[in-house]
Amino acid sequence: MLLPVHPQPRQGELLSSWMVRLAFSNVFALHTFYFSLLEYKAPIWNRDIDRHPPPALLEVLKNHTQQSELAIQSMTLSYYEGMLFETLPVCGDAIWLLPAGIYHRTRRREGMQFCPLCLQSDSEPFYRRAWRLAFCTVCREHSCLMLQHCPYCESPVAFHRHGMGWLKSPAPFSIRLCHHCGFDLGMAKPAQVSWPDAQSRELMCDMLNMLEGNAWSGGPLALCSSLSFFNGLRILLGAIGGRNGKRVRAALCERLGLSFDIEPNRDFEYQSTITRFNLLTTGLWLISDWPSRFLEVFQGEGFTRSRFSDNLHIHPYWLQLQVARHLDTRPYLPSYEEVVAAANYLFVNNIAVTTDSLGGLMGIKRDVARRAVVLWKANYGPSL
Numbered sequence: 001m002l003l004p005v006h007p008q009p010r011q012g013e014l015l016s017s018w019m020v021r022l023a024f025s026n027v028f029a030l031h032t033f034y035f036s037l038l039e040y041k042a043p044i045w046n047r048d049i050d051r052h053p054p055p056a057l058l059e060v061l062k063n064h065t066q067q068s069e070l071a072i073q074s075m076t077l078s079y080y081e082g083m084l085f086e087t088l089p090v091c092g093d094a095i096w097l098l099p100a101g102i103y104h105r106t107r108r109r110e111g112m113q114f115c116p117l118c119l120q121s122d123s124e125p126f127y128r129r130a131w132r133l134a135f136c137t138v139c140r141e142h143s144c145l146m147l148q149h150c151p152y153c154e155s156p157v158a159f160h161r162h163g164m165g166w167l168k169s170p171a172p173f174s175i176r177l178c179h180h181c182g183f184d185l186g187m188a189k190p191a192q193v194s195w196p197d198a199q200s201r202e203l204m205c206d207m208l209n210m211l212e213g214n215a216w217s218g219g220p221l222a223l224c225s226s227l228s229f230f231n232g233l234r235i236l237l238g239a240i241g242g243r244n245g246k247r248v249r250a251a252l253c254e255r256l257g258l259s260f261d262i263e264p265n266r267d268f269e270y271q272s273t274i275t276r277f278n279l280l281t282t283g284l285w286l287i288s289d290w291p292s293r294f295l296e297v298f299q300g301e302g303f304t305r306s307r308f309s310d311n312l313h314i315h316p317y318w319l320q321l322q323v324a325r326h327l328d329t330r331p332y333l334p335s336y337e338e339v340v341a342a343a344n345y346l347f348v349n350n351i352a353v354t355t356d357s358l359g360g361l362m363g364i365k366r367d368v369a370r371r372a373v374v375l376w377k378a379n380y381g382p383s384l
């Protein structure tokens with residue numbers, strides 16, 4: 001059965017937004033529409049349907065709307081696989097994805113952002129796929145800060161809830177309203193943002209443009225792979241915003257005239273929009289003149305390799321190289337072969353193999369040199 005009214009998905013629309021609009025355009029509440037009319041009997045709204053919707057649901061949608069499977073699939077968050085992350089996990093936290101805090105049919109966390117000016121100017125209001133992403137802190141169209149909850153009652157956005165409970169036949173326009181207090185989210189006051197420099201702003205534009213299907217620009221690092229860029233950026237943001245980043249944050253605040261209101265022990269994705277925006281601007285500012293600014297701030301504040309991560313080997317090369325080369329303060333530990341070669345060189349040149357001579361030759365610290373001398377004497381040195 002083809003639905004009498006089947007609104008086309010809008011450019012960049014999120015699956016759940018379109019699914020709710022489908023029901024509302026046909027003047028049905030959600031349960032009646034999906035359970036009774038489309039005969040999809042499994043629960044829908046007590047899970048994050050935009051992550052990995054069941055194939056049976058996609059099949060039902062396809063059959064009733066004549067949209068291709070690819071078109072429907074591309075409305076889900078797995079659209080960003082290979083772009084922002086390798087694979088999107090089925091459940092649990094995922095990098096770059098705002099946690100929704102799903103509890104039955106409610107949303108305990110602010111996982112759905114919105115731009116009031118976009119909602120206001122839409123002929124038919126709809127929610128964008130990119131609004132679920134943690135780095136999408138400013139609107140691509142209007143350059144204002146995204147909002148994360150109703151400004152009147154501070155409820156998280158949960159537009160699907162208009163189709164539940166007492167309201168049996170909600171109008172499509174209702175998804176523009178706060179489900180809790182009815183406030184028109186399209187009338188919320190937008191906040192403007194300021195950027196540390198034109199390059200950082202440009203880089204953010206490139207990132208947002210890529211989300212809408214434009215080719216990845218490569219950014220200032222000229223990286224062919226957006227995955228490498230986003231992985232490195234996320235690690236950088238984790239370091240700045242993490243528990244070891246206090247001094248780095250203070251230096252960046254002073255340098256860029258920002259302030260951070262970090263929620264402690266929480267990942268980037270759990271921070272407020274303005275905090276995420278400020279973290280991002282510092283990250284993008286560092287990358288815009290890589291690696292000079294990064295080394296100036298991180299080295300200057302004594303941020304060492306060990307504070308960065310225990311898993312340096314999985315970092316993208318462009319970041320790994322700078323961290324390993326410039327932030328590694330561990331003493332150099334020569335290999336056994338290197339010690340033997342250096343000590344033998346001294347020995348055959350009639351120079352006594354001592355802590356000073358070996359340490360000086362190898363450029364190693366005194367305690368390391370002392371151990372090396374003992375090791376060499378035990379195995380190769382003249383019998384005393």
Ligand SMILES: [Zn+2]
Nearest residue numbers: 115118139142
């Ligand atoms: Zn907008």
Ligand SMILES: [Zn+2]
Nearest residue numbers: 150153178181
């Ligand atoms: Zn409200």
